[in-house]
Amino acid sequence: MIDTYVRMCQATGMQTDALGRRRDPAQNRGLRPLHPLLAGGHRSRSIRVAMSERAWAALDRAVRLSRAATRPRAIGELLEEALGTASGADWQEWQIRKEKQLLNRAS
Amino acid sequence: MARDHHIADIGLADEGRLRVEWAGGQMHVINALKERFAKEQPFAGITIGACLHVTTETANLVQALRAGGAEVLLCASNPLSTQDDTAAYLASEGVSVFAVRGEDHDTYYTHIRELLDRRPQFTVDDGADLVSVIHKERPEQADSVVGGTEETTTGVIRLKQMAVEGALKYPIVAINDTPTKHLFDNRFGTGQSALDGIIRATNILIAGKNFVVSGFGDCGRGVASRAQGLGANVIVTEVDEIRALEAVMDGYRVMPMGEAAKIGDIFCSVTGDRDIIRTEHVEVMKDGAIISNAGHFDIEIDVAGLRKMAKSERTVRRNVEEFELDDGRRIRLLAEGRLVNLGAAEGHPAAVMDMSFAGQALTLHWLTEQHKAGKRLEPAVYSVPADLDAQIASVKLKTMGVEIDTLTPEQKSYLESWQEGT
Numbered sequence: 001m002i003d004t005y006v007r008m009c010q011a012t013g014m015q016t017d018a019l020g021r022r023r024d025p026a027q028n029r030g031l032r033p034l035h036p037l038l039a040g041g042h043r044s045r046s047i048r049v050a051m052s053e054r055a056w057a058a059l060d061r062a063v064r065l066s067r068a069a070t071r072p073r074a075i076g077e078l079l080e081e082a083l084g085t086a087s088g089a090d091w092q093e094w095q096i097r098k099e100k101q102l103l104n105r106a107s
Numbered sequence: 108m109a110r111d112h113h114i115a116d117i118g119l120a121d122e123g124r125l126r127v128e129w130a131g132g133q134m135h136v137i138n139a140l141k142e143r144f145a146k147e148q149p150f151a152g153i154t155i156g157a158c159l160h161v162t163t164e165t166a167n168l169v170q171a172l173r174a175g176g177a178e179v180l181l182c183a184s185n186p187l188s189t190q191d192d193t194a195a196y197l198a199s200e201g202v203s204v205f206a207v208r209g210e211d212h213d214t215y216y217t218h219i220r221e222l223l224d225r226r227p228q229f230t231v232d233d234g235a236d237l238v239s240v241i242h243k244e245r246p247e248q249a250d251s252v253v254g255g256t257e258e259t260t261t262g263v264i265r266l267k268q269m270a271v272e273g274a275l276k277y278p279i280v281a282i283n284d285t286p287t288k289h290l291f292d293n294r295f296g297t298g299q300s301a302l303d304g305i306i307r308a309t310n311i312l313i314a315g316k317n318f319v320v321s322g323f324g325d326c327g328r329g330v331a332s333r334a335q336g337l338g339a340n341v342i343v344t345e346v347d348e349i350r351a352l353e354a355v356m357d358g359y360r361v362m363p364m365g366e367a368a369k370i371g372d373i374f375c376s377v378t379g380d381r382d383i384i385r386t387e388h389v390e391v392m393k394d395g396a397i398i399s400n401a402g403h404f405d406i407e408i409d410v411a412g413l414r415k416m417a418k419s420e421r422t423v424r425r426n427v428e429e430f431e432l433d434d435g436r437r438i439r440l441l442a443e444g445r446l447v448n449l450g451a452a453e454g455h456p457a458a459v460m461d462m463s464f465a466g467q468a469l470t471l472h473w474l475t476e477q478h479k480a481g482k483r484l485e486p487a488v489y490s491v492p493a494d495l496d497a498q499i500a501s502v503k504l505k506t507m508g509v510e511i512d513t514l515t516p517e518q519k520s521y522l523e524s525w526q527e528g529t
Contacts, residue, residue, distance in 0.1 A: 065414065067443075091160075091187035092449050096404045098185070098234055099261040106261075106268040 044072060109224060112198040115191040115207045123166075123196030130163035134461035135506035136499060137167050140468050144175025149472050151176030156227030158182050158219060158236045159258070161189040161206040164460035166197055171468050173202070180225055182218040184233040186210040216240070223248065228478075229471055230255035232279075235262040242269070242276060249276035254474040254484060256280045256467055267488045278484035280470045285491045287499045288463045289325045296459035298329020300448035301375055301401035302337065308426040308441045308451040309397060311373070314338030319371035321364065322378035322402060323350040330375050330401065331359055342367045344383075364388055374398040375447070376407035386412040389438055399441040401448050410444040426451040462499060469495045 017023045038044060051059075059078065066074035131138060144150070155177045159165045169179045181197065183189045183206035194204045203225065205218035219240050230237040230252060238257070241249050257263050260283050269275040282288065306313070318339035320331045327343065331354070335341045343359045344367050345351035351361050368374075368388035372395070376383040379402050386409055389398075400407040414420065417430035417438075426447075428440045442450030470491055477484060504511065514522070 091185050092445055094187045095185055095234075096445070099259065100404070102235060102261045102265045106265040 042073070042076065109221070112194075112202070112204045113207065113218065113221070114194040114198050114204055117195050117198060119192035119195035120199035121196075123163075123190070123192035123194070124199075126190070127163045127166040127170075127193060127196055130457040130460075131167045131170075133457040134164065134167050134464070135458075136461050136465040136502045137171050137468065139502050139506055140465060141167075141171035141174045144171060144468075144472075148176040149475055153229065153475060154178045154180065154225060154227045155229045155231060155471065156180045156182075156222050156225070156237055157231035158184045158222070159231060159233045160184055161194050161197075161204070163190065163193050164457050164464060166193050167457075167461075168464040168467060169197060169202055170200075171464075172471065175472075179203075180205075180222045180227055182206055182222045183210070183215065184236060186215050220244075226251055228253045229474060231258075231467060231471070232256065232262055233258040235259075235265050238262075238266065238269075238275075238279065242274065246276065252277045253478045254278045254280065256282050256470050256474075257488075258282050258463070258467070260284075263488060270487050275486045275488070277486050278474075278489060279487075280474065280489045280491055282463065282466045282470060282491060285466055285496045285499075287496050287503075288466055291459045291462040292455065293325030294329035296329075296455040297326040297377065297401055297448060298333045299456070300452050300454055301326075301330050301377070301399070302333045303453075304401070304426075304447035304449075304451035305373065305375065305397070305399055305441060308399075308424065308447065309439070311397065313373070316340070316372040317342060317370050319344065319364075319367045319374045320359075321345075321374070321376040321383045321407070322380075323347075323354045324377070324379070326377040326379075326401060328357075330377055331357075334373075334375075335359070339373070342371065365391070368392050371396060376400045377402040378407060379403045381406040382409055384408045386416050389413055389416065389432075392436070392438055394436040395439065397439045397441060398444075399447040400444055401446055405443070405445040408440070408444040410440065413438065413440065462503065465499045465502065466491055466495070469498055 015023055059075070062078055063071060063074045066077060068074035068077050150172060153176070155172055157165070157169065157179060159168075159181065161181065161183045165181070169181060172179050180203045182204070186207075186209060189206045189208040189210075191208045194206045198204045203222070205221050207214065210218065219236055223237065223240060223245065226248065228251065230241070232238055232255060235257060238255060241252065254277055257266055257279050263281040263283060266275060266279050266281075302313070305311070313334060314337060316339050318334040319342045320327050320334065321344045323331065323343050323345050331341045331343060335358075341359045343351070343354040343361045344364045345354060345361060354361050364383070365388065369391045370393070372393065374384060374396065376399070381403075383402075384398055384407065389412075398408055413430055416432065418433050419431045421429055423429045423439070426442045428443065430438045430440065432438065441447045448454055473492060473495060
């Protein structure tokens with residue numbers, strides 16, 4: 001009976017996944033990532049942060065004012081800005097930053 | 108080993124070609140110059156390094172310079188405005204393009220350095236990037252640069268400061284400050300695109316509305332006349348007596364912002380200065396008032412003050428944020444207070460860029476002529492020679508099929524004589 005079952009699995013094209021579970025090639029139930037890929041090449045990671053109550057309050061305030069789609073993205077944008085690695089949301093924002101830097105250097 | 112180009116995907120070239128051709132269809136002056144340069148070959152043997160927005164309009168400028176015999180190198184002046192298909196098309200045509208949309212800070216500067224490694228004799232800047240890297244990182248290369256051009260006002264401010272400090276090592280021509288550029292960029296370009304942005308964002312009927320224009324410079328004139336053309340009752344606010352008088356004589360109502368704020372339905376600030384629409388103005392605005400900026404950066408409207416005084420805020424349409432005040436009035440801010448013509452519309456049409464790029468092309472031609480004639484310009488910031496501006500206007504008129512009169516010798520002599528006349 002076992003032999004019949006195995007033969008049937010082979011005949012219907014079932015395969016095993018990395019954990020040895022039988023899977024139909026088109027079957028992705030249970031194999032989908034929990035979260036969809038983030039847009040713009042972003043990656044989500046959990047980190048622990050320690051800072052003063054005042055700084056947390058400032059962060060919460062800035063996050064509330066942010067126009068980012070999600071809270072993690074808002075925090076990410078603030079961090080990127082602080083790190084000086086922000087690419088800017090769009091070209092106009094980038095242009096404003098560039099020209100303001102030029103004006104600062106000229107003054 | 109030096110690479111020929113660095114772009115996102117050469118497979119986008121066909122798409123880019125179509126769009127470059129479409130823009131070229133509106134760039135009659137550049138096309139006319141391209142034909143002329145192809146015959147005269149003024150740039151034969153010359154390498155031009157350009158750091159500009161990599162867009163379809165820029166591609167047409169590049170093609171005109173190449174038609175004149177130049178080797179043109181191109182990198183982006185803003186990594187987020189690069190059109191990858193345009194870059195791909197130019198690369199497929201043999202242009203050394205170093206631009207990838209969304210490139211990071213390091214790649215952005217790597218591209219500028221890659222361009223400069225090819226030792227251009229002329230630089231074309233839009234925000235002084237090439238000039239800055241040459242002066243900061245490779246000052247010895249400045250000796251081999253004959254001259255350059257700068258497109259932006261802020262770039263020119265920086266370069267003038269460098270000249271004052273004696274730090275500028277080669278001559279730069281400021282393209283921004285020509286009458287044709289002001290006429291087209293400000294009056295016709297901003298005038299049209301600001302209204303375009305307001306209408307696209309709100310889909311509002313302009314006719315019958317009280318439309319407040321702050322500032323009656325070139326941009327303000329353009330915005331005011333187009334709003335009036337759409338049937339608005341235009342109100343102008345000004346700080347300059349002569350401009351205010353001009354606005355009155357043009358048929359607009361003129362009053363202080365404090366008064367205009369009470370009756371305006373739509374506001375468009377085009378002054379070039381900061382804090383034009385402030386919280387005290389918002390305090391007296393009508394429910395549903397629409398406020399926008401088409402002047403300078405994001406500083407003409409006190410957006411931070413507006414956020415602070417609002418009870419709540421929400422995005423009601425794309426590019427429209429609604430702020431509810433304590434008394435229930437709603438104020439609608441367009442494009443987050445940044446330039447509405449860029450944020451909610453598409454900025455200047457190609458026909459407007461045609462004029463400023465014609466200034467670039469003719470100025471580069473003029474610089475090469477000076478060089479060939481052995482005239483060495485001192486390191487300083489120069490204005491575009493007046494006759495070049497007249498040439499641009501002349502070519503534009505010709506492409507439009509418009510002819511004008513010329514002075515007779517007697518008329519010319521009369522105008523030049525101080526002995527005749529009243």
